Amino acid sequence: MIDYRSWRHAFKLDPDKTIDDDALEAICESGTDAIIVGGTLGITFDNTLDLMARIRRYAVPTVLEVSNLQAVVPGFDSYLIPLVLNAGDPDWIFAPHVAGLTAYGSYIHWEEIFTEGYLVLNPESSVAKLTKARPVAGPDEAKAYGQTATKLLNLSMVYVEYSGTYGDPEVVRAIRKGAEGAHVFYGGGVKTVEQAKEMAAIADTVVVGNVIYEDLDAALATVGAVKG
Template identity: 50%
Template structure:
């Protein structure tokens, strides 16, 4: 477990890039040289081996750590520093918790760099997001539901990462703070709706790691302000 945790245990700010979205060399340079702790590559739809390889090769020109969120077999590209395998916790469709993952492991289990691979328990909390529609996630979780899901992921399943994903809208920071207080071993990731420094600070006060994605493509300058904003906030206890 220590080997798994080593690369991401101190990440506070991460930029997430989607292989299915265009980003210029100039903007990619700004993102990779921004001081962010890592680049996470992943997306819900349109992710292929070719566009993932292309984005990785461009990021690899920089020293910033680069991780892949493996959302499909087609996107399983070698050469990343770390791999995250998403398990959707708030869906009743078993294929998104173990079905697809088991299928992939039957094919590729012997080739996976296990020392650089970690399970990532997802709570998808925006019902309008593509990921929620794709996986059938129940996004209307209240405080008691969040508590139960955190207990299951952190204390029963011992997942190293729990990712609260609001994908496209800014989430309920009270629920995120509640989750971060409950975890005992997992690192809590938060992503969704961070459009500048103010929301980045709020998210950093609630979660251990802040993921910034869509704003990179909508307003790069605003995205870049989130790096310093997050770094100025102490890690929540």
Template identity: 50%
Template sequence: MIVDIRQWKHVFKLDPDRELSDQALDQICMSGTDGILVGGSTGVTFDNTVDLLARIRQYEVPCVLEVSNQEAIVPGFDLFLIPVVMNSSDPKWIVGQHHAALKEYGAILNWDEILAEGYIILNEDSTAARVTSANTHLESKDVTAYARMADKLFRMPIVYIEYSGQYGNMELVRRTKETLEQARLFYGGGIDSLDKAREAALAADTIVVGNIIYSDLESALQTVNIDRTGR
């Protein structure tokens, strides 16, 4: 399947380490979302990723893996997104794990299926921030500088502002989007209602809805009903 992320406005993010019934998965995959993003901060393994992929592949929805560790790299996804945590204080999350993966698999990778994403993690209480040693105490100029670095210096096709469970500052998201010239701005964090989905969709290019799936599926499904015209 040919996947063009430039057309995405809404995606659901599913965590292989969390339980999801077949009925719930059916509703998600048939919801009209633009894609399914598979990934998580902890507990992601080859086995649970393979299992989730096999279940999603019963549907025609695009399915993308966000690679959180090289042990969980599973073939068969439409795209593979490689996070580079721009505001990490640990080089492992900027180049370290990437180097290790390329040392092992670099000669056999299909680079047409791989996209780098410049992550900016802003919720200090999130698992993602703790795991990656992210410096979340950033001013607006810090965030836009990281975004420009990903967009213009490193030519990454995706900049991802991640609040991970907390609804973020949409004015900051909007200003960050305005600084980008080539990259697409993804936003994830705290989108648990249609109103928040619509607000976030106006601030970012693509919204990512995740945690609410596991606590209030009906509200999660409502988030698909955003204005996709860009107005």
């Protein structure tokens, strides 16, 4: 079983995006604490399996963030199940989980499953549009979402998702305060050492994704910025 509470830095790789072998090796051997495989659009069983097989040549812990039931691939160290706290479409709160358990419940090793209280904060992102995510008015409401995750739902993991844009540190700090006792992941728009350090001072784990495909050196520099 993974020890996600020890993670300070993680890279997120999208099966629908292209990464060559040299870049993948650099990412996996960078000193990051984990690789999260996940995305919103274009995720299939085949491209997820292919990416997992390539990552498995390295010793880094690798988890699948499940966003598509047809792309659930065995062989990951663990599986992250998003529960979109601010989904405007109620079907994105529990319906996918019920469908998944109907299909795969008898095969699940529950010690490999972790539920994320997922808060989507970039209204222009694909995941926001897909889930019809409700906007968060400001720090007070953000804190309340954190409390909802931990005090009402008893979740041990909260993922703050800005998905492609850099987030508001005050909002992230409010979520962290509300989610007292939970492990807080931050993901979204981290492209520089300064941004990585800023979010590392607030969140437990900083997740770096899009910049991998835009500027590999900048992505790699975030590892030392977070863990240094």
